[in-house]
Amino acid sequence: MRVNFKIWRQESHQEEGSFKDYSVDNITSDMSLLEALDYLNETLVLKDEKVVAFDYDCREGICGQCGIFVNGRAHGPHDNTTTCQVHMRSFEDGQTIVLEPWRARAFPIVKDLIVDRSALDRIIQKNGYITVKTGGAGEANSILVAKKDADKAMDAAACIGCGACIATCKNSSASLFTAAKINHLDHLPQGKLETNERVMAMVSQMELENFGSCSFTGACEIECPQSISITEIARMNNLFLKAKLTKE
Numbered sequence: 001m002r003v004n005f006k007i008w009r010q011e012s013h014q015e016e017g018s019f020k021d022y023s024v025d026n027i028t029s030d031m032s033l034l035e036a037l038d039y040l041n042e043t044l045v046l047k048d049e050k051v052v053a054f055d056y057d058c059r060e061g062i063c064g065q066c067g068i069f070v071n072g073r074a075h076g077p078h079d080n081t082t083t084c085q086v087h088m089r090s091f092e093d094g095q096t097i098v099l100e101p102w103r104a105r106a107f108p109i110v111k112d113l114i115v116d117r118s119a120l121d122r123i124i125q126k127n128g129y130i131t132v133k134t135g136g137a138g139e140a141n142s143i144l145v146a147k148k149d150a151d152k153a154m155d156a157a158a159c160i161g162c163g164a165c166i167a168t169c170k171n172s173s174a175s176l177f178t179a180a181k182i183n184h185l186d187h188l189p190q191g192k193l194e195t196n197e198r199v200m201a202m203v204s205q206m207e208l209e210n211f212g213s214c215s216f217t218g219a220c221e222i223e224c225p226q227s228i229s230i231t232e233i234a235r236m237n238n239l240f241l242k243a244k245l246t247k248e
Helices: 033-046 118-125 149-155 164-168 175-186 197-210 219-223 230-247
Strands: 003-009 017-023 096-100 109-111
Touching: 003 033, 003 164, 017 033, 118 175, 118 197, 149 230, 164 175, 164 219, 175 219, 175 230, 197 230
Parallel strands: 003 096
Antiparallel strands: 003 017
């Protein structure tokens, strides 16, 4: 199998970048897209050329670090998958595959396909956790949680922070990510005590990080690898309004 990669190359955020073409032979259909990039980099090393920088960790669809645009779509051609889960059988022999990094002001390019997503970490650092001292781990059933609440908490907690929702949004909004991090705690009794402080702090930090506003186009929901619903954003907005009214 032969493919033509059209890859965005950029040394740093301060420098200009451009697409560069690479033609690669001997690609097998069972290779993942990242394995194909590994193979490309091996050929570049033999040519004494700079390898393509791209991010990854688990390569099992868990961490989300591999996120890039593949032919103009976040993570690639399939619904609810991460980039590392895309295999070369998803493409045709001789096809041109365009690879580029997330495009968002809050995600400055580190190099090539790698972007700095530390803005998401700073949102979580603003009370995206439980501060109540609970001591050692207690009996699992000592605090009863209704199944519907536990399910909703788990649905929101499934967010892996890959940034696809932001990259695919026309406004580069981080609302789906922030909502998931707020709601998964608010659904549980341990998290409800700090809901008002949490939602006010995290939403304020989100706005400080140069993310755009949500206009409910639904693109984030479509591209999310974990199928997190856009209704999480509506719930976050409701919590924010209640917290603001309570504060006033």
